[in-house]
Amino acid sequence: xxxxxxxNLHAGYxxxxxxxxxxxxxxxxxxxVVLGANGAGKTTTMRAIAGLIGRRGQVTVAGQSxxxxxxxxxxxxxxxxxxxxxxxxxxxxVEENLQVGAARRRDxxxxxxxxxxxxxxxxxxxxxxxxxxxxxxxxxQQMLAVARALMSRPTLLLCDEPSLGLAPLVVRSVFExxxxxxxxEGMAMLIVEQNAELALNLATRAYLLEVGEVVTSGAAATLxxxxxxxxxxxxx
Amino acid sequence: MQIFLDRLFDGISNGAIYAALALxxxxxxRATGTINFAQxxxxxxxxxxxxxxxxxxxxxxxxxxAATAAGxxxxxxxxxxxxxxxxxxxxxxxxxxLLGLFSVLNASDGLIWGKGxxxxxxxxxxxxxxxxxxxxARLYWANIGVWLLVAAVVAGMFAVFNGTxxxxxxxxxxxxxxxxxxxxxxxxxxxxxxxGISAAIGAIAGVLFTPLTPDSLGLGExxxxxxxxxxxxxxxxxxxxxxxxxxxxxxxIIEVMLPAYVPVIGGQLQxxxxxxxxxxxxxxxxxxxxxxxxxxxx
Numbered sequence: 001x002x003x004x005x006x007x008n009l010h011a012g013y014x015x016x017x018x019x020x021x022x023x024x025x026x027x028x029x030x031x032x033v034v035l036g037a038n039g040a041g042k043t044t045t046m047r048a049i050a051g052l053i054g055r056r057g058q059v060t061v062a063g064q065s066x067x068x069x070x071x072x073x074x075x076x077x078x079x080x081x082x083x084x085x086x087x088x089x090x091x092x093x094v095e096e097n098l099q100v101g102a103a104r105r106r107d108x109x110x111x112x113x114x115x116x117x118x119x120x121x122x123x124x125x126x127x128x129x130x131x132x133x134x135x136x137x138x139x140x141q142q143m144l145a146v147a148r149a150l151m152s153r154p155t156l157l158l159c160d161e162p163s164l165g166l167a168p169l170v171v172r173s174v175f176e177x178x179x180x181x182x183x184x185e186g187m188a189m190l191i192v193e194q195n196a197e198l199a200l201n202l203a204t205r206a207y208l209l210e211v212g213e214v215v216t217s218g219a220a221a222t223l224x225x226x227x228x229x230x231x232x233x234x235x236x
Numbered sequence: 237m238q239i240f241l242d243r244l245f246d247g248i249s250n251g252a253i254y255a256a257l258a259l260x261x262x263x264x265x266r267a268t269g270t271i272n273f274a275q276x277x278x279x280x281x282x283x284x285x286x287x288x289x290x291x292x293x294x295x296x297x298x299x300x301x302a303a304t305a306a307g308x309x310x311x312x313x314x315x316x317x318x319x320x321x322x323x324x325x326x327x328x329x330x331x332x333x334l335l336g337l338f339s340v341l342n343a344s345d346g347l348i349w350g351k352g353x354x355x356x357x358x359x360x361x362x363x364x365x366x367x368x369x370x371x372x373a374r375l376y377w378a379n380i381g382v383w384l385l386v387a388a389v390v391a392g393m394f395a396v397f398n399g400t401x402x403x404x405x406x407x408x409x410x411x412x413x414x415x416x417x418x419x420x421x422x423x424x425x426x427x428x429x430x431x432g433i434s435a436a437i438g439a440i441a442g443v444l445f446t447p448l449t450p451d452s453l454g455l456g457e458x459x460x461x462x463x464x465x466x467x468x469x470x471x472x473x474x475x476x477x478x479x480x481x482x483x484x485x486x487x488x489i490i491e492v493m494l495p496a497y498v499p500v501i502g503g504q505l506q507x508x509x510x511x512x513x514x515x516x517x518x519x520x521x522x523x524x525x526x527x528x529x530x531x532x533x534x
Contacts, residue, residue, distance in 0.1 A: 051417075052417065052418070071417040071418055072422055075420030076420060080418070081418050083414070087415035088412075089407075089412050089415060089416075090411060090412070092407060092411060096408075100404060100405065100408040100416070100419050100421070101419050103405060103408075103416075103419040103420050103421045152419065152420060
């Protein structure tokens with residue numbers, strides 16, 4: 001049994017169906033990447049799994065089935081999504097953002113320890129604890145979004161385009177930190193990414209999405225060498 | 237000096253009531269992104285309820301508590317069963333539904349409690365002789381009572397907003413509903429709570445305001461209040477509770493002072509002042525005195 005099992009997922013917006021039966025799995029401690037062009041349905045997949053939009057099809061985390069359209073149940077099951085565009089609470093301070101990330105936790109001391117820990121990992125945040133999140137740079141906001149998602153102590157972290165709108169150097173450091181967290185914590189990750197090269201380097205396995213369906217999947221190294229992926233996403 | 241002080245005291249009392257209602261409007265705006273047009277009528281319904289209880293010789297304090305609880309239920313139920321199913325469709329639909337709620341509540345008041353105006357018993361001593369003299373001006377206990385109770389409500393709300401986990405979750409939900417849902421905050425419950433609290437504040441404002449003037453409890457009582465409170469909320473910045481409170485006080489005082497010292501305005505143009513304030517704010521400073529302009533890096 002995998003940690004995350006998505007079976008025959010259908011989802012969309014209003015009458016427009018975007019996902020036509022997607023199935024994928026993520027094992028414990030594994031990093032899986034979802035590749036695909038604009039409009040392939042990557043973000044919709046993430047939003048449907050996290051319960052932000054309705055869906056048909058089965059989503060289970062550690063064998064436990066998630067009800068559709070219930071993001072709090074997804075968080076309770078150990079899932080945490082870093083949404084596309086970061087979704088930081090712009091009017092709350094950095095510290096408050098992290099506190100909100102622990103909304104479902106009751107262990108005051110543990111929350112404090114975790115906040116300090118992520119300040120260590122992301123020093124840029126440590127020097128801005130009482131600054132409104134909306135005034136941070138794009139890179140800092142991405143770090144904050146990741147740190148906030150980690151505050152719920154997930155067993156599975158979903159990241160939707162963590163590189164979007166960031167300078168290449170910043171992107172590299174975000175991915176380096178993700179790699180570190182995966183190695184240290186054994187935290188499983190499902191990452192949607194346009195930057196295929198970076199993503200495939202981080203991931204163990206990958207899925208390739210085209211117009212709402214999985215067209216290829218396999219080990220990251222295999223996909224990196226496949227002609228289809230190369231031509232479409234790596235540009236050589 | 238004496239007359240000036242008399243007017244100032246009246247202005248502050250009205251202003252405190254506007255401030256409370258404006259705070260209620262801001263809470264709903266932050267939760268749902270709409271002005272609750274029915275806010276005044278919710279307050280009127282609960283005030284009638286309290287008045288109905290006072291005629292049964294129940295102590296006013298108990299009636300106030302009952303009205304506050306009823307307000308909470310009315311507000312929470314409106315969010316859950318009227319606003320939530322509609323707001324997904326469009327903002328305009330939500331506004332229309334709230335206008336509908338406005339007229340349904342007003343008509344219900346008339347059906348249940350009749351069309352005539354009523355006087356309501358005060359929570360505080362309000363005989364002609366219950367005042368303290370301040371430089372020759374009369375400061376009635378009823379006024380002091382209104383100030384203190386509104387101040388307590390406002391202070392309580394700020395303590396909740398800024399000092400508790402619940403308040404943090406409410407602010408987070410107001411700021412970004414989707415992200416709040418992603419952290420596992422039960423967003424639906426938070427929204428219901430916000431509407432409930434704001435209608436409860438409105439209920440308190442209604443029960444405090446009505447006894448200040450004899451014969452003032454009538455079907456048309458709350459509409460002008462809603463206008464003043466909306467002006468205050470806009471003036472202070474729709475997303476700023478502190479701004480709403482300060483602007484409410486300012487508008488209450490201006491509304492009393494301006495007609496008194498600028499003869500042209502007189503009694504008839506008072507409400508026009510509130511409208512003028514709304515237009516001026518929208519033209520000159522759309523985000524209000526203390527509101528935030530959306531400044532965000534992407």
